[in-house]
Amino acid sequence: MSTESNSQKNVPLLQVKNLHTSFYTDAGEVKAVNGISYNLDAGKVLGIVGESGSGKSVSAYSLMQILTDTGRVTEGEVLFKGENILKYNSKQMQSFRGSRISMIFQDPMTCLNPVFSVGSQLREAIRIHTDRNREETQARALEMLQLVGVNEPEKRLKQYPHELSGGMRQRVMIAMALACEPDILIADEPTTALDVTIQAQILELMQSLQKKLGMAIIMITHDLGVIADMCDEIIVMYAGKVCERGTADEIFYNPRHEYTKGLIRSIPRITEQHEKLVPIAGSPVDLLNLPKGCAFASRCDHAMKICLTQQPEEVQVNDSHIAACWNNVRQMMEEENRGGASK
């Protein structure tokens, strides 16, 4: 269970090492992901949080190799059970997607094909990855719809996506993604397009399916509430880099990166009613011209000289927490000095 035993017995399910992804546009190279690394163990929920343009979705698209034509992974490795999947050719990748790692997206309407019935799309997903015969495929499709809590599943199989509500479509997407029992489900803003009460339904469903099927989930979202609700471990991203990585409690109660602190301060809370919010000043960084030092420095209240000239390294705060912030380094040095002096 612990990370120790995991590293001894076997490698983590997924290891992302120093991943870089760029888009080559007319305006120049857009560095969307700039060296992110993380591990994901089987059956865990990892949250990736960040604002638009932080590279959280692109990092997932890079794993799945579904980048647009202009995008390319320029550096790094993605090891699934120890095997580098970035080396796979398109055919290998095709059979890998959906069966080992599946993905669901923000807008189920654009992901489901409007001219095929729900049933035929579900059956297609099952047929491609398994060798079930017709009846077994049909039975599996029905079983999946029941699993994700779609009412009247027989009827739904014959219906088309436009006949379903937003929440129902997202359930169908989840059914399709899980039909071949993947080890990892990547959920890219799965509830952003949904209403609060429907969002609660889908989050509840994902949690119960995760317990039942034991898959790992990578949850990509901008919503700190969804992250706090769902995730064991959290990665905070800014300008294509990992600012901070740690358990949910560490990130929310002991944030060490100035950006994470700013994010947490800028959400309205029920307990702090009528207290003024503390927004992060300025606007997001331009990915075409990334600064030499820390990308967040220009918006940071506590930026020091070093922040402008040198990129912060990822530093281990404790066993379950990593942060890449010069202020954190300073804080840790101060704590150490104080500890040393008191001794």
Next chain:
Amino acid sequence: MSQEAKHLVDVRDLKEYFTVKSGMLNKLQLKAVDGVSFTIDRGETLGLVGESGCGKTTVGRTLLHLYKPTSGEVYFDGVQVTDKNIDSFRKDMQIVFQDPYSSLNPRMTVADIIGEPLDIHHLYKNKKERAERIAELLTLVGLNSEHANRYAHEFSGGQRQRIGIARALAVNPRFIVCDEPVSALDVSIQAQIINTFEELQQKLGIAYLFIAHDLLVVQHMSRRIAVMYLGRIVEIGPSADIISSPIHPYTESLISAIPMPDPEMARHKNRIILEGDVPSPLHMPKGCPFRTRCRYATKACEEARPELREVSPGRFVACHNR
């Protein structure tokens, strides 16, 4: 009468029905807003929450006569707003839209966007005064006065929303309908805009109808909250009370469904999951519209539609069982 009207905005039994064609000859009535009443005081913020399709945006637009109300009355500072006199109220009542991308004309410079309401209402004597007023407005919403000659596409989402706010402020309104003004923005930018709204209210004493689906944002902004479901207000009252002790079953589940940005709270939260989806407003259930998803629904809910009744001072709930 207009001198000492009790409330700045007084909406009484506002209805907005749209006719929807279904098939060749069939026409259906969509009751987007079905009898909504509320008041807003000077310098106050009333939050209006609900899920998509509940009619909250339509309330805001009908209130401003952007849609012609099917029935009902709107009083502004004691004077009834009608189709005939609405033009004279445009200066007092403004709106900020959700999408800062589609609500600004891409062919106009920022100066022209903000200057347009000034032109229409003849609010300046000469060009110099116009330019000064535009610069003043830009500074007021936290933009740089040098931005005036640029086009909207040169700005980020948050900055565009500031331009939209400056446009609304140009005519010195006393009331602004804010229709999901921060939903399209990132968290850090959202907080900037929320603070801008609050500062402007303190400085200029503007009243807001703050429409949003994000309850955390609404409770932060508003003194009172109205909760809408399928074209009606199901609960209205002081925001602290509504959040801490919701009475209507819909409000209760809405509040329990907010994902709390706090792992400790998330672990101990008792989420009330509503079954199913919102019914189509074209085929509204008989009786209480919420009964199809309500865990407390009884026979009485099928028969009659509950009306709003006062349960404590200033707190109204429309439910048979509470």
